[in-house]
Amino acid sequence: MDLSSPTLGAIRRTTAVDTVRARIALAVELGMLGPGQRLPAPEDTAVAFDVSAMTVRRAYRALSEEGVLVRRRGNAGGTFIADAPPRGGAADTSTVAAYREDADRVHALIDQRAALEAGLASVAAATRSDADLERLTELTERMRTASDWAGYRSADTAFHERLVAAAGLPAASELHHRISHELYAYFIPYRIDYLRSSNEEHAQLIAALTARDAGAASRLAFDHVADLHGSMYVGLGTH
Missing domain, CATH: 1.10.10.10 (Winged helix-like DNA-binding domain superfamily/Winged helix DNA-binding domain)
Structure with a gap:
């Protein structure tokens, strides 16, 4: 990038x-x-x-x-x-x-990604394949066993890319990729236990996709991304 x-x-x-x-x-x-x-x-x-x-x-x-x-x-x-x-x-x-100085831009990118990912997750609930579910589950396991933030982040990035790709809308996926990678430029390292706590939300999202529950998938995807408002550096207090 x-x-x-x-x-x-x-x-x-x-x-x-x-x-x-x-x-x-x-x-x-x-x-x-x-x-x-x-x-x-x-x-x-x-x-x-x-x-x-x-x-x-x-x-x-x-x-x-x-x-x-x-x-x-x-x-x-x-x-x-x-x-x-x-x-x-x-x-x-x-x-x-x-x-x-870029705090406002970070919040705007979070909103854009949350709205887009919610819509794509809703579509993916209907279009996802068994291979998509298997890959998402594999990536969730990689995050569960990651030894540090770098390994977790790589698997997390791949998880969200596979999620939006499962919707089968290449143009929307490309927009999501651009917004996400602009946002990734602002990510900082985190304690691995802090990151693993959010991995439960990935498992819940997979369950919604498995059940083809578009409403649940959309809500879970939106909330998962919107949580970045508080968990990224722009939402954390200083010591």
Whole structure:
């Protein structure tokens, strides 16, 4: 995804490295990443953030120099949140300010995605195949057993893409893809237990699709996405 796109609001002014730094710094500030917590390998974070692994490595290095992260060698090594990261981390940087400046845009994208996904889920209740249900169930299991936010996010993205594809409306699916990926640029890392709690909603949605209950599928899809108003960084209080 091209983060320089003018459709992305204030964060278009930031580099890819700085956006990764800002998203991790926000997660630390909001308590989603705690002291001593291990970060995913750069390759996994790159997939979750839709950037290159080199970009993530550079961001990890910069955050280490700022004292937000520490890098340890050996079999149990990796990149970890510092035991006592500086208060606010990089939260005073212009990049984090850009994320906060885009709060209204984030809420608008959530509304757009919720309305569109609700409609597509309703259609998918009638058009879904057994293969769709099997794939959605497989992805739900992947989320249940994911070891970190990067693995969860990748499976979650695939789940929602398969859900809307099951409606059999390519043009609407493409619009959903565009809106979702604009929104994904604003996602920050979360504690895995925090993410897993929302996976129950995926299971409920699969049950509605299995029963071909269009009304329930629509309501569940809308509520699941609309919950982002409170669970994304724009809805979380600071410590």
